[in-house]
Amino acid sequence: MSQASTSSGTTQSPAPAPGAGSAWAAGSTMFAGVLLLVDGILGILNGIGGIASGDVYTVIGRYVFEWNLTAWGWIHLIIGVIAAVTGVGILKNAGWARPVGVAMAGLIIIVNFLWLPYLPLWGLINIAIGVFVIWALCKEDRPSPSSRPEV
Numbered sequence: 001m002s003q004a005s006t007s008s009g010t011t012q013s014p015a016p017a018p019g020a021g022s023a024w025a026a027g028s029t030m031f032a033g034v035l036l037l038v039d040g041i042l043g044i045l046n047g048i049g050g051i052a053s054g055d056v057y058t059v060i061g062r063y064v065f066e067w068n069l070t071a072w073g074w075i076h077l078i079i080g081v082i083a084a085v086t087g088v089g090i091l092k093n094a095g096w097a098r099p100v101g102v103a104m105a106g107l108i109i110i111v112n113f114l115w116l117p118y119l120p121l122w123g124l125i126n127i128a129i130g131v132f133v134i135w136a137l138c139k140e141d142r143p144s145p146s147s148r149p150e151v
């Protein structure tokens with residue numbers, strides 16, 4: 001236990017703030033916000049590409065969820081805008097941003113699964129990013145054992 005010496009004796013150092021987590025916890029949450037922001041911006045660009053030209057993407061094989069590419073473009077554009085705004089909210093530590101970020105990451109996973117026949121590798125990368133974002137935003141930020149005050 002670290003103690004600071006004063007003229008009247010010794011006192012204990014202040015306890016960490018409630019909910020203050022480790023550097024790893026804070027870093028992974030910030031990284032999740034950055035990933036959501038960047039994924040949102042790339043989704044916006046992906047959506048603009050689908051809306052602007054129907055021949056930008058080609059379908060690889062037959063797939064159950066074959067939709068019009070313009071519709072896919074609008075879906076990616078709308079989800080991208082919401083994801084980017086949510087990523088900024090996470091970086092600013094807004095209270096609403098974590099639950100919305102989890103929901104958006106889940107939606108991004110579903111949309112990219114349905115998008116697999118158009119961009120399979122990029123879809124799989126986005127699914128992995130979504131899984132990480134959900135993990136980072138859902139984990140509890142507990143103080144590390146070394147930062148807890150002794151009893």
